[in-house]
Amino acid sequence: MSSRQSSSRSKAPKGEYIETDSGNKVSRKANISGTANITLGGRTVIMADVNLRGDLHRLPSSTDEPSAKPSSTSTHAISIGKHTVISPRCILHPPHRVHRGATQYYPLKIGDNVFVGPGCVVSAAAIASHVYVGEGSVLMPFCMIRENVRILPGSVVPPNMVVPPGSVVGGRPARVLGEVGEGWGVNVAGAGGAEMWVEGGDLRELVRSVK
Amino acid sequence: MSVSFPYTYYACSCADNTSTQEKRVSQEPQSAQDEDERTFDPRSRRSNFSLYPIEHLLYCTECHEMRCPRCVTEEVICWYCPNCLFEAPSSTIKQEGHRCSRNCFNCPICTSPLSVNSLEQPDPPPDDKPANKFGGPYILHCPYCAWSTLDIGITFPRPSNITGQLAKTLNGGLPRPPRDRKPSSSLKRSDPPTTHHLDDLPSPTSDTSTSSSPEPPSARTPDPQDRYHHLLAFYKHQLSTSDAALLPGTTSTSASELGPGSPSSIARLLHMYGSSIRSRAPESGPSPMREAATPEEGLLIYDAAAEAADDATIRAMQTTAWDTHASVSQRLDATNRHARAVDDLRPISPLLRTKRAKRCGACRQILAKPEGKVTSVRSKIKLLALQNLPKLSIKPLASPSTMPPPGTSAAGRPTSTLLTTFSSPTLALPALSPSSPFALRPLTTTHYLLTLTNPLYDSIRVHLAAPSALRGRHGAGSRVTILCPQFEVGANTDRRKKGERERVEKVRREEAFWTVLGVGRIVGL
């Protein structure tokens, strides 16, 4: 069901990660299906044992015949922005709903500088930029996470929930618990060392450090 | 942030400015001396109210002080629904109870957002897509816990304006009886019809046999909102017709009558608003203000009907299962304050959220001002403490997993804190519970590294201090040694975005008096 992704990317014999031309780092141990339907924005990290279900993409509504190649613009199953880190054991599964007896998949969009913690299951419709998803969270189908959101570890974001910008959510089911401060994601004048990245901030340095 | 150990908190000094201690000095003379020398104690209950993560702090560049959420004043820029992100016009928000008046609803059981689903085709499951093609009755359905408005017997003929439809329907599907109002009362201003969805009737029944024979709602206690407006109309009527002079107690005013509800004060007030009839002679005046006498005037007696209602409630309690009764948190969330059973609950429209500008409480300088658009996350003004105060971060040295991402760290439970004072900010360093990999262990030395980042363009001098022994439940009695109590952090060298950083090594030594022998001398350093 999922093919080991190694074909279209430049092969580097050493190291755990394969680095693409645009600087994406994809673990050799990641399970990626439907490569053609996946877009990585550049300098994005996909870590080990991540499942990217690009094969679950939207079918043309006129015919039920699955089209393997991107014939139209709407066949993106998963698109991920820049400087985003998908931690080990995550599953990115495009959301779907049953429509007239047929399962219809919808694209899953993830913005820039998003950190998805280990072991998350993501079926969101969209995750905006500068979002921090804590370890072991479940983002159920069609939820939308707006900018500057922090999702506490172990949360279950219920289906269709819209998380407003700048909020902290947690719990099962998740609810808005508070707000991130004004200083969310601001990294002060530091480079390297322990402070090379902060939650919700620019993840460029973190991406660079992944080897 | 507090979740991942280790974390730092900054103490804002605003709590000390408003202290009431000086007023009580007379009662506790002995405490007057240590008033000034009182150091900040991060373990006290009060400290929870003045410790903040640095991300939540602002900095006033006029006062040169950090400003925590309670020493700023806020101004609302816009209101919006957190669910549909629709900006609510400020003219209607108060009437709508500061809740979304569109089709947003939350589940009263689990707080998840509800979705509108069609019931037309019985065959497909109700989580079918609510397309416009589907007609027929609609329901609100919780995709998380599978609750739906069918559970309270409500369906909607149209998929739009659910708020309005819900306001007209009682639990059980009966239409809400029209509100009876006094025709003369000028209640329209105070009772906008859109508030209805806030205030739901106590449902006619709490027995589980669903709507087989629901009592007519009139037999039950009246809607509190109706009763409130009856009372309001009654008082208004009384205020406008009563003559103040007839009231007892008007003539004699003494200090003992100064209760806020004393007849004299009420009378004067009545007089104030009923001054048009003031010219009449007292003998021919109308009767004095009386009390409400009928249900139409808002009087409600605890009578046989109410007792019967209580009996029904008790019977229902006895016969039904535990989770058919609403929990404490469900009741607190519920818009229907009289909900007792789960069947009494109603869908909750979400409270609006606001975007706010913040001003310094002392000099009123604007410290933060987000852009007006709901979807924009940018700020016009943002004066952060992060950019003006040294940032402190602390981590264990040579610990197994400090490699980012630290999302794998155990959700430890810091219970005791070590205090370091850094001029005005305060750093609280937690010790972890024994299960944590960072936990303090008896007779072992743990090293911590404190890193200071100086965002300023001037160098700063740092003095570190620590209590000689830890208190608290975990790691109590552990000794703390600071290897470098004084040092200087260089200025932020401009443009290269590379703050000068100094590293201070701190070694924490432990002395565990709770071990069996109690001789925990450790070779330090």
Added chain:
Amino acid sequence: MRARPSPSQITASALSSPNSPHTPIAGAYSRSLASLYGSPSSLMHRDENFLVLEFGSRYLRVGFGGEHAHRVAMTFGPEDERRVGDFRPWLPGYREDGPVSLEAQGWGNEYELWDMDTRELDLDLVRDKIERAVRLAERTNLMLDLLPRKMTVVLPSVFPRPLLSVVLSTLFSSIQVPSISIISSSIATAIGAGVRSCLVVDVGWAETRITSVAEYREITHSRSVRAGKRVLRELAKLLNEQVSKRFADGQSESGKCPTLGLNEAEEVLYRLGWCRQLADARSASKANLSNDETDLPRSDIEITTTDPPVTLQIPFQDIAAAIESALFAHGSATKDLDDHEQSIQLAIFRSLLALPIDVRKICMSRIIVTGGIANVPGLKRRIKQELEYLIQTRGWDPVGDYGKGRPRRPRTTNKNPTPSPGATKPTPTDNDSASEEEYIPPAHRTPDPDPIALSIQNRRAATAPIQGMLRLVETQGAWSGASLLAFLRVKGVVEVDRDRFLKEGLAGYAKDKDADGGPTRKSFGPGIGAAGERGKWSLGMWA
């Protein structure tokens, strides 16, 4: 409706008046007022915010005047005291700290906003709690766009002054309202019930307060510690007994017996709390002595806070028995109890007894049972029955037990010493038939009924107060009463002005207590000589 001047106007005139030389401590404040509000005339057309706050021991109810219910009730539990950014309760694997032992002195204290015993109270902590609660309520529920013009605060009528000072100063600093009016909770309760005289029985958290109100004036006040805290403690005891029994039986495999605290007890109270009728309780207590309770109907109680969750089966009767023993104290004799822990019914009875008889007959037919525990189904009926029983057995006799002596009079068994309202209602038309039978000279004739006099008489009769019978009246609650007052713009006597309070504190008010006792003390007309009159203040019953 007449236009009232805006507070900014008053403030401005007060500031400029030579009578009241203010130091411009609030200079920044008044500037901001002017800029925010604009001209006073524009203010009149704005939607005004009357804030109403009701302080209880565990809740702070906040809302807008003119609405029937509060917007939000802020709680003061340990979870509300967390640091900003501390979300540990929401993380997986979080366990609360174990509850305090049931025998501990301060059981449940961590859920309180304050303790009325201020000797041990950290006032600054109270200030912090109020400040955070008000700020949160404003942020999440009120969302004020304009500063409120007026604020009404509902407080218990017996209230420590240090706490009063803390409440006022915190409110003035966190919500910058020009003046705060204070109203007593019992009066607000009476207003919320639509009566002018009543006996308010507030079964609250720390204590049950019994206040008799006549013509909106508080007359007597008594208290008993039998209230919510005690109820929850009894319930927690019951739960812990059951849990330990269960663990002793070995029904549960995990080793450690959990201790259940206030949260679990409250959950049981909310879901299954009830009160029996007096007769049932008496027969049940007799039956309990004789036979075993194995065949009683049991209710399942699911406790999810333990690990693993347990389901307890507790006899339904026991829950009522626990609540009743906390409130009605049938297990212990009156003489064994201190004055402050008398049973509720006895405290009510004594309050009634202490009233003058004409006030008593009004008040006893207007007993208002309110407070959080009053929502327990069956409680109001039980209180009524207990009172009826007391009145029936003792009569209105202040001596409860004559011992070997004999009462001077035989005790009355008359439940309604004064005629019921039906009897007082006159039937004025009886003379038609009489006039037809025989001739009566006009001078001796009963005059024809005067329609005007009749209507007056009818009206009087209709409005003749019901009195002398025991009757319970429901109230909308103190918050709603205060909301009514605020919306009707009834101005309370205790109005605390911001500038003056910040300058002088409570001491400035206490000083004036004697000064404004005169009949021309102050007019409530708002526009008349505002500056001069604002010099005099009173704290009323809180002085």
